[in-house]
Amino acid sequence: MTSSFENINNISQAIALALGPVFLLTGIAGMLNVMSGRLSRIIDRGRYLTEIIIDNQAIHQKDIDNELKTLERRRNFTSLAITSCTVSALFVCLVIITLFLEAMYNVPLDKIIGYLFILAILALVVGLAFFLREVHQSAITVRLNKSREK
Numbered sequence: 616m617t618s619s620f621e622n623i624n625n626i627s628q629a630i631a632l633a634l635g636p637v638f639l640l641t642g643i644a645g646m647l648n649v650m651s652g653r654l655s656r657i658i659d660r661g662r663y664l665t666e667i668i669i670d671n672q673a674i675h676q677k678d679i680d681n682e683l684k685t686l687e688r689r690r691n692f693t694s695l696a697i698t699s700c701t702v703s704a705l706f707v708c709l710v711i712i713t714l715f716l717e718a719m720y721n722v723p724l725d726k727i728i729g730y731l732f733i734l735a736i737l738a739l740v741v742g743l744a745f746f747l748r749e750v751h752q753s754a755i756t757v758r759l760n761k762s763r764e765k
Contacts, residue, residue, distance in 0.1 A: 629718035633711045636732075643704045643739065647697060650746055653753075654693045661686045685756050692749035699742030706735035 664679050664686070710731045717724040 625718040625721065626715070629714045632714050636707045636710050636714075639735075640704055640707050643700055643707065646742070646746070647700050647704070650693055650697050650700065653749065654690065654697065657686050657690045657693060661690070682756070685752065689749050689752050689756075692745050692752065696742045696745035696749065699738050699745060703735045703738035703742060706731050706738060710735060 661683060664683055668676070668679060710728055713724050713728050713731060716722065717728070
C-alpha cells in the first residue's frame, strides 16, 4: 500500500514531467494562430475577387480566375496544416492525461506515453509541411504577379 506522501510525490513528478508537453502545446497554439491568420487573409482575398466578378468589374477575368484557383489551393493547404496541428495538440493533451493517470494509479503507461508523443510529433511535422507548402505557394504567386507587372 502506498502512502499519501508517495502519491503526492508521484503527482508532483507528473506535474514536472507535464511541463515539457505544456510548452509544446504553447508552441502549437502559436503556430495555429499564425495559420488561422493566413487562412483568414486567403478567404478575405477570395471574397474580394468574387465580389469583383459579381459586380462585373473584372477587366482581366482570366487572371482573377487563376488567382482564385491559387487561393483555393492555398486555403486547402492551410486547412490541412491547421487540422494536423490540432490533431498534434490533441495527442499532446493525451500525453499529459496519461502522465497523470500513470502517477495517480501507479500503472506503467510509459509505452502508451511514448506512442502518443510520437504521434503528436508526426502530426506536427505533417502540419508544418502543409504550412511550408502554402508559404511556398504564396511566394510563387507574389513573384509571378511582380514579374507580370514589368
